[in-house]
Amino acid sequence: MLIQNVDVLVVPEAGECTVETAQDIHLDDTRITAVVPTGNRPGAGEVIDGRGLLAVPGLINSHTHSPMVLMRGAAEDLSIDDWFNRRIWPMEVNLTPERVRAGARLACAEMLLGGVTTFVDHYFHADQIAQAAIESGIRADLAPTYFSSLGAEGIDAAIATTRELATLHPRITAGLGPHATYTVSDDDLRRTADVARADGLRIHLHAAESDDQTQASLDKHQATPIEILDRTGVLDAGALIAHGCGIRAADLPILERHAGRTTVATCPKVYLKLAMGEVTPIKQLQAAKIRVGIGTDGAAVHNTLDVWEAIRLVALTQKHREDDAEWMTLSDTIRLATRGSAAAANQPDTLGALEPGRQADIALLDLSGPHNQPLHDPRAALVYSVRPSDVTTVLVAGQVVVRDRQLTTLDLAETLAEARAIAHTLTDLSRGGAVQHYNP
Amino acid sequence: MLIQNVDVLVVPEAGECTVETAQDIHLDDTRITAVVPTGNRPGAGEVIDGRGLLAVPGLINSHTHSPMVLMRGAAEDLSIDDWFNRRIWPMEVNLTPERVRAGARLACAEMLLGGVTTFVDHYFHADQIAQAAIESGIRADLAPTYFSSLGAEGIDAAIATTRELATLHPRITAGLGPHATYTVSDDDLRRTADVARADGLRIHLHAAESDDQTQASLDKHQATPIEILDRTGVLDAGALIAHGCGIRAADLPILERHAGRTTVATCPKVYLKLAMGEVTPIKQLQAAKIRVGIGTDGAAVHNTLDVWEAIRLVALTQKHREDDAEWMTLSDTIRLATRGSAAAANQPDTLGALEPGRQADIALLDLSGPHNQPLHDPRAALVYSVRPSDVTTVLVAGQVVVRDRQLTTLDLAETLAEARAIAHTLTDLSRGGAVQHYNP
Numbered sequence: 001m002l003i004q005n006v007d008v009l010v011v012p013e014a015g016e017c018t019v020e021t022a023q024d025i026h027l028d029d030t031r032i033t034a035v036v037p038t039g040n041r042p043g044a045g046e047v048i049d050g051r052g053l054l055a056v057p058g059l060i061n062s063h064t065h066s067p068m069v070l071m072r073g074a075a076e077d078l079s080i081d082d083w084f085n086r087r088i089w090p091m092e093v094n095l096t097p098e099r100v101r102a103g104a105r106l107a108c109a110e111m112l113l114g115g116v117t118t119f120v121d122h123y124f125h126a127d128q129i130a131q132a133a134i135e136s137g138i139r140a141d142l143a144p145t146y147f148s149s150l151g152a153e154g155i156d157a158a159i160a161t162t163r164e165l166a167t168l169h170p171r172i173t174a175g176l177g178p179h180a181t182y183t184v185s186d187d188d189l190r191r192t193a194d195v196a197r198a199d200g201l202r203i204h205l206h207a208a209e210s211d212d213q214t215q216a217s218l219d220k221h222q223a224t225p226i227e228i229l230d231r232t233g234v235l236d237a238g239a240l241i242a243h244g245c246g247i248r249a250a251d252l253p254i255l256e257r258h259a260g261r262t263t264v265a266t267c268p269k270v271y272l273k274l275a276m277g278e279v280t281p282i283k284q285l286q287a288a289k290i291r292v293g294i295g296t297d298g299a300a301v302h303n304t305l306d307v308w309e310a311i312r313l314v315a316l317t318q319k320h321r322e323d324d325a326e327w328m329t330l331s332d333t334i335r336l337a338t339r340g341s342a343a344a345a346n347q348p349d350t351l352g353a354l355e356p357g358r359q360a361d362i363a364l365l366d367l368s369g370p371h372n373q374p375l376h377d378p379r380a381a382l383v384y385s386v387r388p389s390d391v392t393t394v395l396v397a398g399q400v401v402v403r404d405r406q407l408t409t410l411d412l413a414e415t416l417a418e419a420r421a422i423a424h425t426l427t428d429l430s431r432g433g434a435v436q437h438y439n440p
Numbered sequence: 441m442l443i444q445n446v447d448v449l450v451v452p453e454a455g456e457c458t459v460e461t462a463q464d465i466h467l468d469d470t471r472i473t474a475v476v477p478t479g480n481r482p483g484a485g486e487v488i489d490g491r492g493l494l495a496v497p498g499l500i501n502s503h504t505h506s507p508m509v510l511m512r513g514a515a516e517d518l519s520i521d522d523w524f525n526r527r528i529w530p531m532e533v534n535l536t537p538e539r540v541r542a543g544a545r546l547a548c549a550e551m552l553l554g555g556v557t558t559f560v561d562h563y564f565h566a567d568q569i570a571q572a573a574i575e576s577g578i579r580a581d582l583a584p585t586y587f588s589s590l591g592a593e594g595i596d597a598a599i600a601t602t603r604e605l606a607t608l609h610p611r612i613t614a615g616l617g618p619h620a621t622y623t624v625s626d627d628d629l630r631r632t633a634d635v636a637r638a639d640g641l642r643i644h645l646h647a648a649e650s651d652d653q654t655q656a657s658l659d660k661h662q663a664t665p666i667e668i669l670d671r672t673g674v675l676d677a678g679a680l681i682a683h684g685c686g687i688r689a690a691d692l693p694i695l696e697r698h699a700g701r702t703t704v705a706t707c708p709k710v711y712l713k714l715a716m717g718e719v720t721p722i723k724q725l726q727a728a729k730i731r732v733g734i735g736t737d738g739a740a741v742h743n744t745l746d747v748w749e750a751i752r753l754v755a756l757t758q759k760h761r762e763d764d765a766e767w768m769t770l771s772d773t774i775r776l777a778t779r780g781s782a783a784a785a786n787q788p789d790t791l792g793a794l795e796p797g798r799q800a801d802i803a804l805l806d807l808s809g810p811h812n813q814p815l816h817d818p819r820a821a822l823v824y825s826v827r828p829s830d831v832t833t834v835l836v837a838g839q840v841v842v843r844d845r846q847l848t849t850l851d852l853a854e855t856l857a858e859a860r861a862i863a864h865t866l867t868d869l870s871r872g873g874a875v876q877h878y879n880p
Contacts, residue, residue: 110811
């Protein structure tokens with residue numbers, strides 16, 4: 001297959017991103033084989049006309065809970081305590097495999113249409129999420145969620161699911177999913193780290209989500225969440241840490257010792273909306289050699305799975321946080337969203353750049369709309385004005401999954417109807433109870 | 441004309457916003473005459489099928505510099521000093537009536553397609569902006585910009601333009617446009633206030649944009665920008681203050697004395713992007729009875745004229761600022777964006793609500809897309825997930841200006857081609873000089 005005569009976003013490991021105009025992207029079954037100046041068609045195979053379009057690495061949603069689209073807009077204007085204890089965890093009593101599957105299917109549809117080709121997920125019934133991902137054509141890294149409150153049996157089941165998913169399909173990878181340092185005991189984190197090391201699995205969990213959590217951890221355990229991850233072996237095994245807004249200066253040397261196997265996912269819309277006080281200290285993490293990716297978190301708080309929105313908010317909130325409009329430049333933001341998120345997806349060498357040998361996960365953008373014009377700098381458009389509706393074509397592993405802004409895999413009307421039909425079952429709190437209590 | 445069987449957003453002066461389903465909106469030439477449960481068609485006239493759509497008051501961009509779309513993406517990752525002194529004000533040496541007209545036309549296209557029916561503008565060659573607004577079908581409140589550095593002749597010309605525009609067209613209103621307290625002398629502000637009172641004109645200007653500006657004003661003039669507006673009579677005459685992030689506690693009683701004739705426009709994307717330190721203190725302003733509207737500012741910093749994006753960022757940044765996730769609720773955010781912005785547009789009784797007697801400025805939204813579904817709460821969709829591409833139909837003063845997501849007034853391809861053709865003329869700094877120097 002060939003994407004012909006397309007402009008290509010080039011994201012180097014350091015320095016300025018550029019756009020190479022009039023390129024051909026050659027693909028084999030699943031990978032990019034060459035990116036060269038446009039020329040004659042070399043042989044048989046499908047040709048996608050790229051004229052007037054910009055090819056970018058497919059976006060990566062580096063931390064989400066995809067089935068939570070079913071709760072979109074059902075938990076608004078709440079403190080983080082009430083959000084968890086009065087809405088989300090009581091609602092999650094209603095989760096069933098079928099409902100999770102339907103939610104994940106809708107999430108995959110939303111993400112693919114917006115140019116997202118990989119999502120890094122953390123949720124219950126992850127086997128169902130895998131099936132939705134496989135049928136939709138998206139790539140997914142899945143961590144089956146567990147709390148210590150589930151008991152040994154529940155944790156065993158989650159670990160068994162991880163092992164099954166890890167070999168299920170070429171587009172599915174899997175990690176271990178302890179929920180957080182405040183919902184999983186040190187003993188269970190130690191066991192998780194042991195399994196991770198033994199099986200070569202990565203751990204994906206929430207930690208130091210806010211400074212309030214860090215302070216609570218110090219008060220209760222005389223250790224920050226990062227110190228807990230260190231002493232339980234989680235950092236040594238390798239972890240994706242969601243949020244990390246409460247990472248303190250004293251945590252940075254600890255993280256730096258594990259830099260090669262630690263990544264952090266940042267989802268700033270959530271930190272603002274839940275008034276969590278701070279955003280992820282990306283500048284300090286990068287100084288400690290920790291790679292950072294960008295995600296949306298679940299739509300029960302982010303309301304969309306729009307990674308463009310998340311990218312934009314990273315640039316805006318980081319400039320604000322550092323009080324420096326020259327920080328988090330266009331190129332650095334794009335690098336976070338591509339190479340950084342590929343690292344957060346645990347696939348730093350196969351995703352996140354349009355280079356020979358990497359997976360053919362590609363989004364084609366039409367930047368001709370009035371909100372992007374005139375186009376003085378396409379990198380500025382990518383960070384500050386592009387919308388999901390500018391995505392015309394999406395490939396994952398060389399398969400066209402969105403063509404002319406339409407899904408080629410899922411039936412969108414059916415997917416929407418299914419989600420609408422079950423949405424009320426999630427918000428029904430008549431059964432009582434909750435999957436967990438938030439008291440970090 | 442009739443919009444039949446449509447859901448209607450109801451925004452009360454206080455309390456919860458609601459959605460009334462299955463309504464008919466009856467219009468005469470320019471105004472809403474009735475909003476009633478759907479029923480039989482009462483007579484002749486065009487019928488717009490509203491089934492499955494949500495009608496909302498047309499959005500109001502309560503502070504912008506529309507022709508600056510021509511500089512979109514041309515001034516990135518810069519401190520506010522460099523943004524003004526190294527890019528924007530040197531570029532503005534290149535402004536001509538023709539270029540301003542072309543930029544304003546593109547801006548009107550972008551805004552109308554995103555559901556914006558009114559913009560409150562502050563720029564040079566405002567007569568050209570008026571012509572673009574008239575031909576596009578949008579409503580505009582225009583303030584011709586002036587600095588004291590233009591001299592008496594330049595200021596006279598700007599005031600004369602205001603007077604001409606004020607009677608030009610039913611969809612055009614005009615105000616006086618001194619640039620800011622730091623670029624217009626106290627004497628010129630006094631003269632502006634005198635003209636405003638004598639002619640019944642409103643003043644639209646920048647003031648207390650950041651706390652740095654407020655401190656600089658105290659250091660240089662022993663007065664805050666708000667105190668300068670007070671002592672020069674600007675507040676007494678009536679003003680729309682753009683930004684006001686640097687409004688201090690001591691300024692609030694001064695503003696409260698002029699509450700009925702003072703409004704503030706907030707554009708938070710800009711405050712984050714330029715690292716201005718703080719966002720507008722809306723909670724404190726509202727406590728002082730000052731009405732606040734929402735805007736984008738110019739696209740040379742905001743990159744889009746997407747008022748949905750601005751609305752979302754107001755909710756997010758206000759929760760963050762006040763450290764309170766329960767503050768700036770869905771209903772309060774929507775009220776700012778509608779009734780608040782109508783007040784900022786100096787038309788509090790004619791715009792901003794879908795009520796009999798008000799202007800028929802209406803946007804119809806299709807919320808059936810995957811990023812809005814399931815729709816547990818349409819108000820949450822309006823604040824946190826709607827995109828400009830969800831706007832299907834737009835009416836201004838009863839005229840359909842967007843139908844099936846297409847402009848009925850401007851030729852979009854021609855408008856884009858024109859803007860692209862001249863974009864390079866704006867960024868050409870070979871002439872040297874600048875329209876002003878930033879040193880507040």
